[in-house]
Amino acid sequence: MKQRVLFIDDELAALKAYERCLRSHQDEWDMVFDSCPLAAWERLQNSPFDTVVSDMKMPGMTGIELLKRMKADAALNDIPVVIVTGDSDQQWKRQALDMDAADLLSKPVHTDDLVARVRSALRLKRYAEQLKRSNQILEHRVRERTAALASSQIDIIWRLGKAAEHRDEDTANHVIRVGCYSRIIAQQMGLDETACDTLFLAAPLHDIGKIGIPDSILNKPGPLSTYEWQIMKSHCAIGESILRSPCKLLTFAAKFAGAFSSCLPTHIPNNPVIEMAATIAATHHEKWDGAGYPHGLAGDDIPLVGRIVAVADVYDALRSPRPYKDSINFERTIEILKSSAPTQFDPDVFQAFLSGMDEIRSIERQFSDDTNLGDSILPIDTSLEYPLAEPAPVA
Secondary structure, three states: OOEEEEEEOOOHHHHHHHHHHOHHHOOOEEEEEEOOHHHHHHHHHHOOOOEEEEEOOOOOOOHHHHHHHHHHOOOOOOOOEEEEEOOOOHHHHHHHHHOOOOEEEEOOOOHHHHHHHHHHHHHHHHHHHHHHHHHHHHHHHHHHHHHHHHHHHHHHHHHHHHHHHOOOOOOOOHHHHHHHHHHHHHHHOOOOHHHHHHHHHHHHHOOHHHHHOOHHHHOOOOOOOHHHHHHHHOHHHHHHHHHHOOOOHHHHHHHHOHHHHHHOOOOOOOOHHHHHHHHHHHHOOOOOOOOOOOOOOOHHHOOHHHHHHHHHHHHHHHHOOEOOEOOOOHHHHHHHHHHHHHHHOOHHHHHHHHHOHHHHHHHHHHOOOOHHHHOOOOOOOOOOOOOOOOOOOOO
16 A cells, blocks of 8 residues: 655745655655645545645644644554745744754755655654554554453452351352442542452451461351450461462472463562551451451551441441351341440441442342342432441350
């Protein structure tokens, strides 16, 4: 396919001269000649061209003004522009070069110079297109690789969350729901998209530390003894340790992973998902009034992500069956949460939870494990006027 060149000059004699001296190149280039710069601008916006040769001084629009418009237009800014000027137009020449004109031609224009400049500009355009295609291919491969890594990360997070949950719960979708609920709460609180997405991925690892708790305690159908309760509470510290400990496998993988080892970094940078997950594992059982565990943090000293997951986790725990209880219906769950909220939850987080209730219930139905979760949906009061009843115990 022939490359296209647009020649612009308000003097018809100059255009005729271009056409005459370039007649031998008609099989090589598709040439268009225009005596009106405004019409040429319209043509550029509606037809593809590979190079423009434009006179500098023209009525209606100068060559500099045309060049400026083209550089400001994303669809046209990669088209090389050769500016034709008189020998005395030094200031215009400098301005044209400052604006990334591809080349300059001085009047009177000689055929050999014109052909050389046009060929150079067309070569520049061809190289630019090849580079653009190469970059597009590279970007596509990077996107594919990034998507594969993201999918791998999500897969690992899911399986880690499942490993912890599988030991003490029959709620197969608990980690999904807690992640979704946490994201909804974060959105209601106005957190940015990156923070919401990171929280969605990190929240499912909140109970990873339960891997270190004996089955006899996790699955005990009755109340825990004081000693057993202390062991149960240690799952927060265990989870944080699992997620914050440095990756020792990296050292050994670099030596024993064969060909794969050449792709390994010498140092693993902090992973924002794992960092957030460690914070959540350590703090999602802290309470607003300081009566939680493991550190007895209170108020804003509890990291926000821990405060968010606390509400999401308790809601899903109440709504799901456990070895020691059946699932609780929606209306009673809201009553329990409202009665406990003043001491247990950040008021702003709890209000965001209530504000996002329609989305939360939609997720709950979509990922339900228990037929009892499909009970009737009644309008709820989303104010923070808690009932006067004594706060009910919350797991």
